[in-house]
Amino acid sequence: MTEEYTVKIGTRRSALALAQTDLVIAALSKAAGPSVKFEVHSMATMGDRDKTTPLPSLGKGLWTSELEAKLVNKEVDVIVHSLKDMPTSLPEGCVLGAVTQREDARDVVVFPRRQGGEYKALKDLPEGSVVGTSSVRRAAQLKRSYKGLVFRDVRGNIDTRLAKCDDENGGYDAIILAAAGLLRLGYDERIGQYLESSTEGGGLLHAVGQGALGLEIREGDEKIAELIKAAVDEDTMMAAFAERSVMRTLEGGCSVPIGVETKWVEDEGEKKLRLKVAVVSLDGKKAVDGERTEKIANLEEAEALGRSLAEKLAREGAQEILDAINKLRESAPGALKVSDA
Numbered sequence: 114m115t116e117e118y119t120v121k122i123g124t125r126r127s128a129l130a131l132a133q134t135d136l137v138i139a140a141l142s143k144a145a146g147p148s149v150k151f152e153v154h155s156m157a158t159m160g161d162r163d164k165t166t167p168l169p170s171l172g173k174g175l176w177t178s179e180l181e182a183k184l185v186n187k188e189v190d191v192i193v194h195s196l197k198d199m200p201t202s203l204p205e206g207c208v209l210g211a212v213t214q215r216e217d218a219r220d221v222v223v224f225p226r227r228q229g230g231e232y233k234a235l236k237d238l239p240e241g242s243v244v245g246t247s248s249v250r251r252a253a254q255l256k257r258s259y260k261g262l263v264f265r266d267v268r269g270n271i272d273t274r275l276a277k278c279d280d281e282n283g284g285y286d287a288i289i290l291a292a293a294g295l296l297r298l299g300y301d302e303r304i305g306q307y308l309e310s311s312t313e314g315g316g317l318l319h320a321v322g323q324g325a326l327g328l329e330i331r332e333g334d335e336k337i338a339e340l341i342k343a344a345v346d347e348d349t350m351m352a353a354f355a356e357r358s359v360m361r362t363l364e365g366g367c368s369v370p371i372g373v374e375t376k377w378v379e380d381e382g383e384k385k386l387r388l389k390v391a392v393v394s395l396d397g398k399k400a401v402d403g404e405r406t407e408k409i410a411n412l413e414e415a416e417a418l419g420r421s422l423a424e425k426l427a428r429e430g431a432q433e434i435l436d437a438i439n440k441l442r443e444s445a446p447g448a449l450k451v452s453d454a
């Protein structure tokens with residue numbers, strides 16, 4: 114007789130977070146069978162409640178800390194996070210136990226419905242067009258390539274941001290979102306342009322962990338660690354560990370202009386991980402880029418790849434860029450924002 118037990122899953126309360134939690138429960142249920150039941154415990158986190166402060170001023174853990182408190186006091190057994198919202202250092206006693214198969218990791222451009230398909234790419238937008246994003250990573254990289262565009266904060270969950278984009282009085286000519294969030298909510302048709310390193314006219318390197326889900330558990334909780342193995346995608350987990358190692362080495366947080374792009378490629382007859390990194394100043398005027406492709410067999414090698422490339426970029430000027438941002442964050446927190454307008 115298989116032991117019956119219930120697993121309490123912690124999650125944010127947004128439509129995207131709940132959709133992502135359903136995906137994880139479906140995967141775990143399929144592997145564990147009917148003896149394991151799942152209870153969803155959702156909550157609004159600081160990042161959900163504070164819809165006005167520019168994200169960079171809210172600091173790390175805005176999407177995760179309150180959920181982690183519930184994990185530590187055993188109110189929940191697993192937290193389902195968007196991996197990109199997880200700081201690279203976790204609270205004592207918490208571990209990243211699994212990374213799921215990645216949805217499309219790219220950023221995308223969403224154009225207002227009122228434009229009727231007039232524009233197909235950022236490069237088509239007229240001088241002075243206003244692009245909405247709350248991400249300094251997105252704004253810094255795009256300022257580098259699109260000097261005629263104006264960038265402005267756009268806060269809220271995905272439905273709220275789409276509504277602001279479509280509002281003819283909202284003042285946005287486009288907004289930037291993650292493909293993964295739109296695809297998981299069935300908004301595929303809102304994707305106007307995919308942005309990646311090779312995009313004509315200027316692209317974007319995505320956020321560390323973007324498109325993947327991270328399952329956070331208590332250290333030493335062997336039963337849950339075993340259960341969540343069913344949700345693990347090895348290739349995504351190694352890529353994500355390399356990306357998170359870049360962020361940890363550069364001591365970045367959720368709101369720093371560090372972009373990454375990982376791809377598993379065939380190189381000299383072997384499967385290798387190609388890692389690209391870009392660190393860009395807030396105004397887009399200074400940038401350090403790097404790329405490395407290596408054969409990776411485990412999480413330790415993945416972390417070593419991220420660390421070595423990050424150390425190289427730090428020496429080549431990335432540390433100065435990030436030090437200037439951290440100095441600004443400490444001296445004038447409100448100045449660390451996206452908006453030109």
Ligand SMILES: NCc1[nH]cc(CCC(=O)O)c1CC(=O)O
Binds near residue numbers: 196326
């Ligand atoms: N806090 C924002 C956030 N966190 C995760 C996603 C998208 C889903 C993902 O990247 O896995 C988003 C929305 C966005 O960036 O457009």
